[in-house]
Amino acid sequence: MATQSFVIKTPCSSANIGPGFDVIGLALTMYLELHVTVDPPTASSQSYPLNCRITYEGECEGTDEISLDPEVNLITRVALYVLRCHEQRSFPKNTHVHIKNPIPLGRGLGSSGAAVVAGVMLGKEVGRLDHLTAERLFDFCLMIERHPDNVGAALFGGFVGTYLKPLTPEDTARVEIPLSEVLPAPQGGVDTGARPPEPPVGIGHHIKFPWAQEIKAVAIIPEFEVPTARARQVLPAQYPRNDVTFNLQRIALLPVALGQSPPDPELIYLAMQDKLHQPYRQTLIPGLTEIVESMTPATQPGLLGVCLSGAGPTILALATSNFEEIAGKIVKKFEENKIVCNWKLLEPAEGTTVARTK
């Protein structure tokens, strides 16, 4: 058997873009990369748990947040889930996964979505599961990351609307299985032989929206983390009807407004307003409402709209020019709340790719 060597490249993403809570995602040009090699076993090959050696460089390197144990690391756990649904209990012997990750964790730029998408792709590639289409991989992602917006953008790329189709009662029950059964707790390298629940076929779907090429994304990234699970706990179970109608009116505008060239700043600004998640999340992100309301296209040339990126705390400003000035003003607002930020200028990105190097 010859060495197998490839690189999986998955973009970060910004979900929601204001009103599209759990629906809309935008893949952006900052990439998680997995550099993978599978070498033919030799008598001197060292053995690793589940045959997989992980190395890591990037965000939170050397901290507990990123485990190098393949039973614990999110990417390899997800790959194992795909493998175990296909009668493969571990990685092929001599697998080495080198993770290069510039995506900041817990900031609302889809680091976990990218890890899940890269993980399912890793399972497919090392397991030689060529029959798994991107649509089928989306089903695997949705058994783990249960909102489709980030994973949809990271997998398919661009500016996407994602949706779930009604399932049969049996399939609905399968999709709602506790996450602990899909990704079981580490067993200290002992294989219990349990077969994980396979995803029903066709859980999630996506549609690509056009994006006007003049529009760029300025991401203002605070130095503190807000775990997405925590940012979902602060949301109410029910909403006033007027707030729902408010978001429905804006979501009807957003994909059209962001696809039109030249962009209409007033329309985009209006289309990026939200009443379903941002107001509640300000309890976790000091100054959020004030920041989102601090600038309009009338007061800031080049600006189109401002929203929370994903579950936060990153702020996403869409703009056609004056990127540095716009970022500087938002950085300053955060500073007034004693929060340090950095910022990046990003553009829509293509989805996950696999490049064979051998």
Ligand SMILES: Nc1ncnc2c1ncn2[C@@H]1O[C@H](COP(=O)(O)OP(=O)(O)O)[C@@H](O)[C@H]1O
């Ligand atoms: N490249 C990665 N490798 C391993 N685990 C990761 C990676 N990226 C993210 N994660 C996991 O996902 C968590 C962050 O997920 P989440 O709270 O949803 O924030 P985000 O908004 O960044 O997706 C991290 O604490 C870590 O456990």
Ligand SMILES: N[C@@H](CCOP(=O)(O)O)C(=O)O
């Ligand atoms: N729709 C989700 C998106 C979470 O995105 P993330 O990048 O913060 O993981 C939500 O708003 O909770």
